[in-house]
Amino acid sequence: MAGGIFAAERQSGFTHLLDPNKKWFNNKRLITLNAWIVLLLITSCTNGYDGSMMNSLQSLPQWKDYFNHPSPSKLGLLNAIQNIGSLAAYPFAPYLSDGIGRRRTVILGASIMLLAAIIQAAAQSVGMFIGARFLIGFGLTFAANAAPMLVSEISYPPYRAPLTATYNSLWNLGAIIAAWTTFGTFRINSTWAWRIPSALQGLPSVLQIFLAWFLPESPRWLVSRGREEQALNTLAYYHADGNPDDPLVQYEFNEIKAAIEFDSNVVANIGWKSLFSTPGNRKRMRIIIAIAIFSQWSGNGIASYYLNQILTDIDITDPTVQLLINGILTIWSLLWALIASGLIDRLGRRLLFLSSTIGVLLAWIAQTVSFAVFWEHGIPAAAHSLIAFIFLFSAAYGLALSPLIVVYTVEILPYHLRAKGFTVFNFTISLALIFNQYTNPIALAHLAWKYYIIYCCWIAFEIVFLYCYVVETKNLTLEETAALFDGKSAIEEITGNGFGSVLHDGQESSKEKDVAQLMEIEDIRRDSQSMTKNA
Structure with a gap:
């Protein structure tokens, strides 16, 4: 076993070509490139905003009164409909990302989400609200398919993994904005208490619609379309201050060309079947599907969408307190996800994945015990400890199951499979979310703390799977991986x-x-x- 760990410590072939004095903060073109990448990263904010907003709206009397206090099953539909909208778009997303390019696909997705946010804020009925949330999911699929791939494909090599990991970490930034926006509008004595947060969900899309036209397109996509000169110029401009003969640029360009030529010459079938056509691809898909499921079935779905119900079950019913806890929890989650994103190339993927799931299991067992003690004996200290363990759970989850799943999926997929494989990843997440969003409120209502035991067993299985199958990929380029x-x-x-x-x-x-x-x-x-x- 030690041999695999030591082997993974070897550095990538491009490392010695880097200028040690060139950092993201002292090079104007790297600063510009990273600014464009931030514009892509905020795609994830829309998704995080949605989960936290729906959690917060369930604590708002104004929202519950307007929609006649939705039943658990109606609540499940209101939460799940966004992911149902995502499912409807998945068949088209990879073809757009590979066909019209990453950049235009992001713009298309942002345009659909902006329209949906306007409809959501203006909703006059529960049906209109549900329809808007369906459209948000539909548009998000296009943007969320293209954005992280473009981040990974244009990043300066040493920053590729941390930046791509930051993509999913910013789910928590969206959650923070939603939680504190709703906390701020809570005291508005009208429907604007929930209409303002609903409208603000479209803000990231506004920025992308107006600014994404100036983004650099993926050099890998450009090479795949025969636009090699433009690809070389893009790499040279952002990675070498405009010098196309720079050794690093030549390394990247030739590596991309060779890999894409290999794909076109050797891989005859690049349809959906090719995802499972070779042993290497089957290994990839086994890992990708698993981590997609794990990211949603590790208990986080309860804390993300039904925290208010858990707090109500432990007799914390004041909406102000519920919203305050939700707001603080989102900031805490973002902090840990960003820390893990910054350490991804130092600690490696395996260590972070295993540390995260082991921590999640321990925190979840502690939550189960605290919930059970309060439920059976009504001890207030047990309720307070449950809240503390929710925060510990969120920290452990943020080490890998939040930041690593996107970067790991993108980097283990070769270019010709990247869009389709990433679509399978997102499709699996949506299926897992829909299941969670329908079953969690009903199961919690009927089983209360006993429902937590199911997650304890499942998270233990996750640890075994990740230990057996996750391959270390740190310090490698996309082609080397x-x-x-x-x-x-x-x-x-x-x-x-x-x-x-x-x-x-x-x-x-x-x-x-x-x-x-x-x-x-x-x-x-x-x-x-x-x-x-x-x-």
Whole structure:
């Protein structure tokens, strides 16, 4: 097992090509690039805003009165309809991302979400409110499919993983804005108490509609469309101050070209079946589907959408207190997710995934015990400890199950499968969410604390799965990570398709050096397999 861990410590082939003095804060073009990336990252805010807003609205008497105090089943529909809208868009999202490009797909999604937010804020009936939430989910699918891929594909190499991990972390920023907005409008004695938060859900979309036209397009998408000169110029402008002959730019450009040529020459079928057509792809999809499910079935669905019901069950019924707890919890969650995003390349994916799920399990067991003691004996201290353990749970969840799932999914998928594979990931999340949003309020109403025991067993299974199957990918480029899963034959094919022209330390490398460099990645793959067998 140790061999796999040590192998993963090796540095990527581009590391020695980096200027050690070039940082995100002292280079104007990196500052500009990262500003554009922030515009993409806020896509996740819309999703986080939605979950927290719906949680908060359930504490608002104005919202409950206007919609005649929705029953548990109606509440489930109100929460789940956004994900049903997402499901409706999934068949189209990857074709748009690969067809019209990442940037235009983000703009299309933002336009649909802005229209939906306007309808939601103006809702005159529960049906109109449900319809608007369906449209929000429909538009979000397009933006959420393209945005994280574009972040990963344009980032400066050392910052790729932390920035892509920040994408999902900013779910919590959206949740913070929604929680505190609703807390602020709570005292408005009219329907504007919930209409204002509903309208503000469209703010990120407004920014993207007006500014995303100036974003750089993915160099990988440009190469796939035969626009190689534009791809090279994009890499040169943002990664090397406009120098197309820079060794790092040449490395990236030739690596992208070789990988895409390999995809087009070797992979005859790039349809949906190709996601499961090879052993490497099956390994990818097994992990991707699993972490998508784990991200929603680890108990977080209760805290995200039904915190007010839990607080009510432990006799914390004051809407002001409920909204305050929700607002503080969202800030706490964002803090831990951002910390984990910054440490992703130092600690590695395996350590963070395992630490996160073990922490989630321990915190969830503690919540179960506290809830049971209060429910059976009515001890106030048990209710207070439950709140404390909810915060500990949120911190543990933020170590991996929030920030890592998107970056890990994007980086283990090769370019030709990235849009479709990421769609499967989001589709799986939506299915898991719909199940949670329908079952959680009903199960909590009937089983109360006993429902928590089911999650205890499931989270224990998650730990075993992640220990056995997660492969370490830190400090690798997207193309190197693809070779990690596809093995020696893919490496040899890629090295034969253009890596001989990659520059090292300003000198032209021989093909033998390139092969040796990528053979190290094959060693990581082989050691990772050994680690899995030993586990």
